[in-house]
Amino acid sequence: MKSGSSVHVHLPSELGYEKVAMSTAASMAALMGFSKDRIEDLKTAVAEACINAIEHGNNLNSSLTVGVVLSSSDDQLEVKVIDDGAGINAKPVAPDIDRKVQGEEDPRGMGMFLIQALVDEAEWHQGPPGKSFVRLVIKLDKESQ
């Protein structure tokens, strides 16, 4: 696949459509030569980023779309997930399973943690409507190819 290619996807703000972005990211990563393990990591990270954008960024508003921009270069795949919310001003926190199982912490709220744990870079940017995004990067490990 030619380095420097990009793919743009626009998702309705409805849960379930994150799987479209997930499949697109997986196809692009496979074309670039990523391993199956890394593609699975990417799929979960992209799905979680899109779910956050659909649910929290766009508040499930059907008149808004979530933008997904996938850009390849020689050694990495970058995925930006863009929504119309104000952006996330929080750091990913590792879930405390003890507190969750004791009912002291919401069982949900693991998306940001999973994103950060599964990709090589994850950044959350705040901006005006249509400009807030999360940026994910996975890097090709030449030795494992």
Place this chain on the structure above:
Amino acid sequence: MQAQTKVTQRTAASASGNRVNVLAFSGDISSTSKEAILGAYHGLDGGSSRVLLDFTGVDYINSSGIAIIIQMLLEASKTGARTIAIFGLSPHFRKVFTMVGINKYAALHVNEAAALASL
């Protein structure tokens, strides 16, 4: 738009002869799975304290789906009477479940035979 979750229930015998309730999932496990999964769990009879979750037929799990499994562990912990074990996860989701810490409360096994040997 979200795919449905199907849950089927059966019973099995552990290696030590104990009765085990098996809940087998298929489809997606996401926010819309709550009623199917917790409803099936609540419907289990009280005759067995051992519950085995079979993920063999599951293609997609997201964090909302994982939260439903944690909710089940919370309920099992509150009643203090049920042991839950898991098998059939893909290597990726075994990793994700371990990252989240679910393996601390529900042992993750590679297949049903290994799970039944432990219960």
